Amino acid sequence: MINNNKAIFFDRDGTLIDIPKYKGFKPQSFQKLCQIYIKKDVVEVCAMLKKKYLLFLITNQPDVSRKLNSKINVENINSYLKRKLLLDKVAVCYSDDDKNFFRKPNPGMIIELKNKFKLDLKKSFVVGDRWRDINAGYNSNCKTILIDNNYNEKINRKPDFTVKKFKQILKYIDI
Numbered sequence: 001m002i003n004n005n006k007a008i009f010f011d012r013d014g015t016l017i018d019i020p021k022y023k024g025f026k027p028q029s030f031q032k033l034c035q036i037y038i039k040k041d042v043v044e045v046c047a048m049l050k051k052k053y054l055l056f057l058i059t060n061q062p063d064v065s066r067k068l069n070s071k072i073n074v075e076n077i078n079s080y081l082k083r084k085l086l087l088d089k090v091a092v093c094y095s096d097d098d099k100n101f102f103r104k105p106n107p108g109m110i111i112e113l114k115n116k117f118k119l120d121l122k123k124s125f126v127v128g129d130r131w132r133d134i135n136a137g138y139n140s141n142c143k144t145i146l147i148d149n150n151y152n153e154k155i156n157r158k159p160d161f162t163v164k165k166f167k168q169i170l171k172y173i174d175i
């Protein structure tokens with residue numbers, strides 16, 4: 001393992017993998033491993049970032065508590081991504097209760113990883129495609145990068161940086 005205390009916390013759906021887009025609806029997520037595609041440049045960019053940062057996945061998967069998807073489906077996708085992108089750890093929140101400390105925009109998943117890996121969050125980044133990701137980063141003092149997928153959704157806090165394409169995050173993250 002690399003010896004450092006900086007991390008990048010990636011959201012999953014719409015950030016690392018494509019999502020189905022339905023006009024006028026909120027962003028959805030795919031349910032099964034056979035449906036997903038890792039977005040362009042993600043494998044290469046993660047390999048570069050890995051040299052200087054610990055890489056984490058932090059994902060809300062409320063469909064599990066809503067009984068719309070199974071834990072095993074979620075875990076299959078997550079372990080595939082962990083393997084392909086050499087992630088150091090995956091954190092999932094299955095709750096759909098916004099008061100749950102681990103559900104983004106709350107910072108629970110980030111704080112738990114911070115304690116476990118002794119991270120310096122001021123040197124760390126949250127990368128995501130929705131307001132929940134940006135607020136989770138804000139609520140834990142990380143820098144935030146929004147992947148702007150053109151959703152019809154208001155951003156609640158201004159991200160530190162906004163990009164259209166995944167590989168553009170390299171402009172803002174020191175490697």
Ligand SMILES: [Mg+2]
Nearest residue numbers: 011013014129
């Ligand atoms: Mg997302």
